[in-house]
Amino acid sequence: MKDILGLVLSARAKRGDIRKNLALQKLPSVSLSLNIPGYPKSDKTIAVFFATVLVQLKRYLKAQRIFLDEIKSLSQTDEAGDFFIVPLTVDSSLKHSVERVKEICQSFEGEHPLGRLIDVDITDRNGQAVSSGKMKGCFICEDRAAVQCMKEETHSKEELRDYIFNAIEQYLNKDTEKSVCRRLTTLATQAMLYEISLAPKPGAVDRLNCGSHEDMDYFTFLNSSAVISSYFNELATAGYCFNASKDQILPTIRMIGLEMEEQMFKATGSVNTQKGIIFLFGLTLFHAAWVIAQIGYFDLEIFIENLKQSTRGLVANELPTPSMEPAGGTTHGEICAQRYGLQLGGGIRREVEQGLPTVISYGLNVLKEHVIAQDVWLKEIDSKEPLMRTLLSLMSVNNDTNILFRKGPEQLEKVKSLALAVLKESGAEAREKKYRHLVGYCLKEHISPGGSSDLLAVTILIYFIELEFPSKPSAQSSKANTVASYEF
Ligand SMILES: [Zn+2]
Numbered sequence: 239m240k241d242i243l244g245l246v247l248s249a250r251a252k253r254g255d256i257r258k259n260l261a262l263q264k265l266p267s268v269s270l271s272l273n274i275p276g277y278p279k280s281d282k283t284i285a286v287f288f289a290t291v292l293v294q295l296k297r298y299l300k301a302q303r304i305f306l307d308e309i310k311s312l313s314q315t316d317e318a319g320d321f322f323i324v325p326l327t328v329d330s331s332l333k334h335s336v337e338r339v340k341e342i343c344q345s346f347e348g349e350h351p352l353g354r355l356i357d358v359d360i361t362d363r364n365g366q367a368v369s370s371g372k373m374k375g376c377f378i379c380e381d382r383a384a385v386q387c388m389k390e391e392t393h394s395k396e397e398l399r400d401y402i403f404n405a406i407e408q409y410l411n412k413d414t415e416k417s418v419c420r421r422l423t424t425l426a427t428q429a430m431l432y433e434i435s436l437a438p439k440p441g442a443v444d445r446l447n448c449g450s451h452e453d454m455d456y457f458t459f460l461n462s463s464a465v466i467s468s469y470f471n472e473l474a475t476a477g478y479c480f481n482a483s484k485d486q487i488l489p490t491i492r493m494i495g496l497e498m499e500e501q502m503f504k505a506t507g508s509v510n511t512q513k514g515i516i517f518l519f520g521l522t523l524f525h526a527a528w529v530i531a532q533i534g535y536f537d538l539e540i541f542i543e544n545l546k547q548s549t550r551g552l553v554a555n556e557l558p559t560p561s562m563e564p565a566g567g568t569t570h571g572e573i574c575a576q577r578y579g580l581q582l583g584g585g586i587r588r589e590v591e592q593g594l595p596t597v598i599s600y601g602l603n604v605l606k607e608h609v610i611a612q613d614v615w616l617k618e619i620d621s622k623e624p625l626m627r628t629l630l631s632l633m634s635v636n637n638d639t640n641i642l643f644r645k646g647p648e649q650l651e652k653v654k655s656l657a658l659a660v661l662k663e664s665g666a667e668a669r670e671k672k673y674r675h676l677v678g679y680c681l682k683e684h685i686s687p688g689g690s691s692d693l694l695a696v697t698i699l700i701y702f703i704e705l706e707f708p709s710k711p712s713a714q715s716s717k718a719n720t721v722a723s724y725e726f
Contacts, residue, residue: 266363268358268359422474536706601628605698629694630658
């Protein structure tokens with residue numbers, strides 16, 4: 239133990255030398271270290287926490303217009319733990335007194351949830367430590383000074399370390415939750431906007447025209463998208479933190495979804511622009527976040543399996559069958575199921591209950607194939623071609639209840655075959671001609687394949703999530719085990 243103490247003290251002494259060396263340049267410096275009792279003073283978790291705090295500190299100082307001379311910064315881990323030191327820029331050292339910088343750094347410590355672990359020290363241009371004279375509180379007993387508890391040996395090193403490590407872990411978990419959910423929110427918004435903007439789309443609203451719609455245009459969709467996107471984080475967070483019984487999954491998603499629908503109708507003057515998106519994105523964001531929370535990455539198989547389990551019985555419980563008496567005031571989906579049976583008229587409920595077979599086989603696989611074949615990244619301007627092909631592929635098989643409800647099964651089959659004909663055409667010019675014919679046909683017949691547009695949007699979303707949260711190679715080999723152990 240004596241040896242360790244000696245090593246820690248010598249590491250601290252070396253830090254003093256580093257400060258003195260920086261003072262030779264006559265610049266004040268800022269350093270960050272953590273107050274970890276006992277030994278070792280750093281490990282993998284602490285290092286991640288330190289890196290997180292460092293980013294936060296730099297941002298905090300920048301927001302106060304205090305700039306650091308990063309080229310002269312030094313970052314190291316020694317026996318005394320993780321350490322970072324950097325001089326202020328010449329300009330910042332002239333504009334801010336060291337006392338003011340110390341005050342700001344103390345505010346940073348004070349506002350941080352784990353501020354009592356954080357030491358931000360300031361050294362003036364002569365290499366002298368700038369002290370505020372304020373005592374740090376004890377980590378465990380909030381109302382006592384840390385030195386007092388140390389003197390009286392109120393807590394054992396083990397107790398303190400357990401408490402601190404637990405707090406750091408919780409903090410980092412929360413931090414991960416926030417960043418995962420924020421990222422999922424961004425991807426969902428991006429996917430939704432890609433789908434709406436893709437143009438020209440057969441019969442549907444896009445950024446160039448209104449398709450077969452008279453009651454909505456691109457701006458109606460922008461209005462409802464803005465409203466809907468403000469709930470994506472809530473949906474993702476609900477999935478990330480979910481720990482109730484599985485029969486509560488749908489009600490949890492629907493509680494948020496119903497509010498989204500109300501707000502959508504308010505934003506569009508009672509026009510249904512994206513009810514399908516609300517349903518599909520609600521389920522997808524919730525389940526994707528849930529999978530990532532459980533295993534640390536996105537796994538399509540587990541995602542689909544969970545989705546199937548949580549929506550089991552959706553069709554039987556919520557859609558009427560042809561033998562039932564006609565029910566008044568039902569939705570398009572319900573009327574389609576009653577008129578044409580579940581095979582043809584099961585709509586979006588059937589698609590999710592079966593684990594998104596159309597989206598995966600005719601959407602995601604086609605999108606991946608075309609993105610890879612053309613070596614284009616979807617964020618590039620050339621993304622139109624893979625997206626367009628994916629939409630056509632979805633349209634060629636999807637029993638779109640939007641078409642079925644308004645136009646019946648014959649028109650549905652006609653649109654499916656026209657979409658397939660475009661896909662099968664190998665000549666670029668002939669394909670373009672057939673595509674224009676499909677667009678023209680939908681316009682003439684007032685057909686809008688809105689259901690396929692929704693499937694395209696969710697295809698793009700799942701594609702983005704897979705790219706953003708890939709499984710690690712080592713984790714992939716134990717995939718079978720993961721699936722088996724991941725039970726509701
Ligand atoms: Zn204490």
